[in-house]
Amino acid sequence: MKAGVTGWPIAHSLSPLLHTAWLEAAGLDATYDALPAETEADFDTLVARGRSGGLRGFNITAPWKERALAAADTVSDTARRAGSVNLLVFEDGHAVGDSTDGLGLVGALAEQAPALDLTGRPAVVLGAGGASRAAVVALIDAGAQVRIVNRSRDRAEALVAELGGVVMEAYEALQGAALVVNALSVRPDVDLSLLPDDAAVMDMTYRPLETPLLAAARERGLIGVDGLAMLIGQARPSFQALFGMAPPLVDVRAKALAHLGEAG
Incomplete structure (x- = not known):
């Protein structure tokens, strides 16, 4: 199972670190990677991959949250009110959009x-x-x-x-x-x-x-x-939606702080 996070730029994102730590702890045969999308065409290609079964889904960050809303076939009430989607999950070619930022x-x-x-x-x-x-x-x-x-x-x-x-x-x-x-x-x-x-x-x-x-x-x-607490907070329901289980009890904040070179 393949999932990830897209946006531009995206190399700085800590989301792959968080999700990979949870995946490893859960022993799931799955990956969560950075998926660069510099242009609208790049983003649309990722959506097409999802619809064809090549991706289970992905989180979305700037500048594509509004485009993700437009790309979704079904949108949660929260995402509709927020006017953006930060999570697309694909079910049999159907794109389901949600917002876990709140x-x-x-x-x-x-x-x-x-x-x-x-x-x-x-x-x-x-x-x-x-x-x-x-x-x-x-x-x-x-x-x-x-x-x-x-x-x-x-x-x-x-x-x-x-x-x-x-x-x-x-x-x-x-x-x-x-x-x-x-x-x-x-x-x-x-x-x-x-x-x-x-x-x-x-x-x-x-x-x-x-x-x-x-x-x-x-x-x-x-x-x-701090913003790291918010990032982890939105990642938890995203992991649940993408991989069908709650994130394991892993101190991902400590891993993120180590990566950032900051003390907890």
């Missing part, structure tokens, strides 16, 4: 901020791009009052009109917020002193693992939640 976010919070209760509390999402959408869906489903902060207000208002939440300026949004999620690829310019003392700050990126935002949050005494 599960990754919720899993990361449960692991690294277990006391955090979002019910009825404000949660701020920084950014209104593709990475933000799954976060907004997951946080709304968790009962949070979602506030969107984005440089382009029009884009943020379009996201809110479709998914829910409210668009706010950073100064107003951070006041009283239980959680801040950075879905931007750069360090945001936000004043963490506005947050209450029990707030958590999450950064979706994991290179570096301790981003400047997380370092500032911890210095402020806040709970930090």
